[in-house]
Amino acid sequence: MSAIGRLLWVVLAAATALFLIAPLLVVVPLSFSSDSFLEFPPPGLSLRWYEALWQSPFWRQAGLNTLIIGAAATAIASVLGTLAAIGLWLAPLPGRRAIFALILSPMIVPVIITAVALTFAFAPLGLAASHWGLILAHAALGAPFVVVTVLATLSGFDRTLLRAAAACGAGPVTAFRRVMLPLILPGVVSGAVFAFATSLDETVVVLFLGGPEQRTLPRQMFAGLKDTIELTILAAATVLIAASTVLLVAARLLAARSARLAGGAAR
Amino acid sequence: MTDPLVRFDRVAKSYDRATLVIPDLSFEVGRGEFLTLLGPSGSGKTTTLMMLAGFEAPDRGRILLEGRDIVGVPAHRRNIGVVFQSYALFPHLTVAQNVAFPLSVRGRPRAEIAERVARALAMVRLEGLGDRRPSQLSGGQQQRVALARALVFEPKLVLMDEPLGALDKQLRAELQAEIRRLHRELGVTIVYVTHDQEEALALSDRIAVFNEGRIRQIGPPQALYDHPRDPFVAGFIGENNRLEGEVVGRDEDGQLAVRLGGGAVVRAEPVDVAPATRRVLLSVRPERIALAHAEAEDLGADALAATVVETVFLGDHVRVRVRLADGGLVTVKRPAYALDARLKPGARVALAWSAEHAIAFAADGTEAARSPLAGHV
Numbered sequence: 001m002s003a004i005g006r007l008l009w010v011v012l013a014a015a016t017a018l019f020l021i022a023p024l025l026v027v028v029p030l031s032f033s034s035d036s037f038l039e040f041p042p043p044g045l046s047l048r049w050y051e052a053l054w055q056s057p058f059w060r061q062a063g064l065n066t067l068i069i070g071a072a073a074t075a076i077a078s079v080l081g082t083l084a085a086i087g088l089w090l091a092p093l094p095g096r097r098a099i100f101a102l103i104l105s106p107m108i109v110p111v112i113i114t115a116v117a118l119t120f121a122f123a124p125l126g127l128a129a130s131h132w133g134l135i136l137a138h139a140a141l142g143a144p145f146v147v148v149t150v151l152a153t154l155s156g157f158d159r160t161l162l163r164a165a166a167a168c169g170a171g172p173v174t175a176f177r178r179v180m181l182p183l184i185l186p187g188v189v190s191g192a193v194f195a196f197a198t199s200l201d202e203t204v205v206v207l208f209l210g211g212p213e214q215r216t217l218p219r220q221m222f223a224g225l226k227d228t229i230e231l232t233i234l235a236a237a238t239v240l241i242a243a244s245t246v247l248l249v250a251a252r253l254l255a256a257r258s259a260r261l262a263g264g265a266a267r
Numbered sequence: 268m269t270d271p272l273v274r275f276d277r278v279a280k281s282y283d284r285a286t287l288v289i290p291d292l293s294f295e296v297g298r299g300e301f302l303t304l305l306g307p308s309g310s311g312k313t314t315t316l317m318m319l320a321g322f323e324a325p326d327r328g329r330i331l332l333e334g335r336d337i338v339g340v341p342a343h344r345r346n347i348g349v350v351f352q353s354y355a356l357f358p359h360l361t362v363a364q365n366v367a368f369p370l371s372v373r374g375r376p377r378a379e380i381a382e383r384v385a386r387a388l389a390m391v392r393l394e395g396l397g398d399r400r401p402s403q404l405s406g407g408q409q410q411r412v413a414l415a416r417a418l419v420f421e422p423k424l425v426l427m428d429e430p431l432g433a434l435d436k437q438l439r440a441e442l443q444a445e446i447r448r449l450h451r452e453l454g455v456t457i458v459y460v461t462h463d464q465e466e467a468l469a470l471s472d473r474i475a476v477f478n479e480g481r482i483r484q485i486g487p488p489q490a491l492y493d494h495p496r497d498p499f500v501a502g503f504i505g506e507n508n509r510l511e512g513e514v515v516g517r518d519e520d521g522q523l524a525v526r527l528g529g530g531a532v533v534r535a536e537p538v539d540v541a542p543a544t545r546r547v548l549l550s551v552r553p554e555r556i557a558l559a560h561a562e563a564e565d566l567g568a569d570a571l572a573a574t575v576v577e578t579v580f581l582g583d584h585v586r587v588r589v590r591l592a593d594g595g596l597v598t599v600k601r602p603a604y605a606l607d608a609r610l611k612p613g614a615r616v617a618l619a620w621s622a623e624h625a626i627a628f629a630a631d632g633t634e635a636a637r638s639p640l641a642g643h644v
C-alpha cells in the first residue's frame with residue numbers, strides 16, 4: 001500500500017470511529033455538568049444529576065425494573081437458547097434450517113411488529129402490563145443471540161467427547177453437565193451478555209406492553225424527554241453505557257478464561 | 268468356543284435403510300481374547316465396533332455380552348471401555364481428572380478414586396503428569412491417558428478403534444508393545460480395529476478380516492498368513508505374488524499342475540478349487556521363493572526362468588524384482604547376507620518354490636468352470 005493509501009485508510013478509520021463514539025463524547029461530559037442547560041462544553045462539573053438520579057423514586061424504580069426484567073429475561077433466554085442450539089446442532093438436516101430461521105426471526109423482524117403482535121397475544125392471557133409479559137418478550141428478543149453464540153461454540157465441539165463420556169459411564173445429563181456445558185460456556189456467557197444488553201436498552205416493546213409499574217430506564221428516559229429537558233437523563237444514559245461496557249469486558253474475560261482452561265480445544 | 272464374552276448373532280446394519288453396510292454378521296469373542304477387526308476402509312469395522320459399544324443400533328440380529336442381549340442397553344450402562352482414534356480426552360480436565368472421570372461418574376469415594384487413578388497412570392507410565400492438561404501432552408502421551416481412562420474402571424471388555432492411527436511409526440511400535448503388555452497383565456478382553464495388517468499380526472490372538480461388511484476369514488495370525496481362504500485374505504495379509512495360470516493336471520495327493528502364461532508348468536496347493544476349474548490364481552509369498560543365478564545351482568526341473576529387473580537393498584533383506592517369460596513381475600525377498608553378487612539387473616535367474624507354498628484359488632467365474640473343456644485336460 002502506498003503512503004497516501006495508508007494515510008487515507010487511517011483517516012477513514014478514524015472518522016468512522018469518531019462518528020460512532022461522538023454521541024458518547026457529548027453525553028458523558030454533559031452528564032457531569034453543574035448547569036441545567038444543554039450547553040456544550042459544560043460551564044462547570046458536578047455530580048448533581050447523578051444525585052438527582054439516585055434520589056428520584058421514579059428513576060430508582062426504573063433502574064430496579066430494568067435489572068429484574070433484564071436478569072429474568074436473560075436467564076430464560078440463556079437456558080432456552082442453549083437448549084435450542086444443542087437441539088439444532090444434534091438434529092439431522094431436514095427442518096433444521098426452517099427452525100433456525102424461526103428462532104432467529106425476533107432478530108430480523110422489526111421490533112415494532114414483534115411489539116404489536118405480543119401486545120395482542122399477551123392481552124387475553126393477562127400478561128399485558130405485567131413484569132412477566134415483559135420478561136417473556138425480552139427473553140424472546142434475547143434468545144436468538146444465545147442460539148447464535150452457542151451454535152458458534154458448538155461448531156468447535158468434538159462430538160466424540162459425548163461418546164467418550166458415555167463410554168466412561170456418564171448418562172446424557174451427566175455428560176451434558178460435566179463435559180459439554182463447561183466447554184460451551186464461553187458461548188453461553190457471551191450470548192447471555194448480548195441478551196441482557198438487548199433487554200437493557202429495549203424501548204419499543206416496553207412502550208407497548210409495559211404499564212406504569214413496568215417503567216424501565218429507557219422508558220423513563222423517553223418519558224423524561226417529553227416532560228422537561230433534564231440532564232438526569234444524561235446521567236441515566238451514562239450509567240447504561242457504563243453497565244454495557246462492564247458487561248462486554250466481563251464477557252470477553254470470561255470467554256478467554258474458559259478457552260484457556262479448555263486448552264484452546266473448544267475455541 | 269465355550270462361553271464366549273461377546274457374540275454377534277446374524278447382525279445386520281444399514282445407515283440409510285437402503286444399503287446394508289453389514290448384511291449378516293456372526294462371530295464370537297472369547298474371554299481374555301485379543302481380537303482384531305482388520306479390513307480396508309469402509310469395510311464396516313468401525314460400524315461393528317460402534318454397535319458393540321452401543322453408539323449405533325443394529326437393524327437386525329442380537330449382540331450378546333456374557334449371554335445377555337445388549338442391543339437395547341444404552342452405551343453408558345454397558346460397562347465397556349472405549350479408546351478412540353482421536354483420543355477424545357476432555358480438554359477442560361486435567362490428566363488425572365480425565366482418568367478419574369469413569370470412577371467419579373460411578374460415585375466411587377474420593378480416596379479410592381485417587382488411589383486407582385495413581386495406579387492407572389503408573390500402569391501407562393505417566394506418573395507425575397496428572398496435573399497437566401491434555402493439550403500439554405504429546406500424541407503418544409494423550410493416547411496413554413485414553414488407555415488409562417478406558418481401563419481404570421476395570422471393564423471386562425475394551426474396544427479400540429485405530430488407537431494408534433494418528434501416531435508415527437516408532438511411537439506406534441512402542442504403544443503396540445504397551446497394549447500387548449496391558450492385555451497380558453490385566454487379562455482384559457480387547458476388540459481392536461485397524462487397517463494396518465502388520466499391527467494386526469503383532470497384537471492379535473485372532474484376526475477377523477473384513478470386506479464389504481462381511482468377515483472373509485477369522486483365525487490366528489499365522490493361520491491367516493499361511494492358509495488364506497481366498498485371494499482377498501491372501502492379498503490383504505502380508506505380501507503376495509499373484510500369477511495366473513491354467514490347470515493342466517492333478518496328482519493323487521490333490522496338488523495341481525498349473526501352466527503359467529509363459530508355458531512353464533508349476534505345482535500348487537489348491538484351496539477350494541472345484542475339480543472342473545480351469546483358470547486359477549496362484550499366490551506365492553516373496554520369502555517362499557528360492558532364487559539362483561542361472562549358472563549357479565540347479566533348482567530342479569520345476570524351476571522358472573526369469574530376468575532380474577532390479578534389486579533393492581533394505582538392510583536386513585533384499586527385494587529382487589524379476590520378470591518371467593510371459594512378462595509378469597515377481598518379487599522375491601532374500602536375506603541380505605545370502606545374496607549372490609551376480610544378481611544385477613539383466614542377469615538370468617531361476618525361481619522355485621515348494622508346492623505347498625503356492626496356493627491356488629479358482630479364478631474363473633462360473634463361465635469357464637462350466638466349459639465343456641474343463642477338467643478334460
Ligand SMILES: Nc1ncnc2c1ncn2[C@@H]1O[C@H](COP(=O)(O)OP(=O)(O)OP(=O)(O)O)[C@@H](O)[C@H]1O
Nearest residue numbers: 282283288306307308309310311312313314315462
Ligand atoms: N454415520 C454414518 N452414516 C452413513 N454411512 C456411514 C456412517 N458411518 C459409516 N458409514 C458407511 O458405512 C460403511 C462402513 O463404514 P465403517 O466406518 O464401519 O468402515 P471402517 O471399516 O471403519 O472404515 P475405515 O477404515 O475407513 O475407518 C462405509 O461405506 C461408510 O460410508
Ligand SMILES: [Mg+2]
Nearest residue numbers: 312313314428
Ligand atoms: Mg473406521
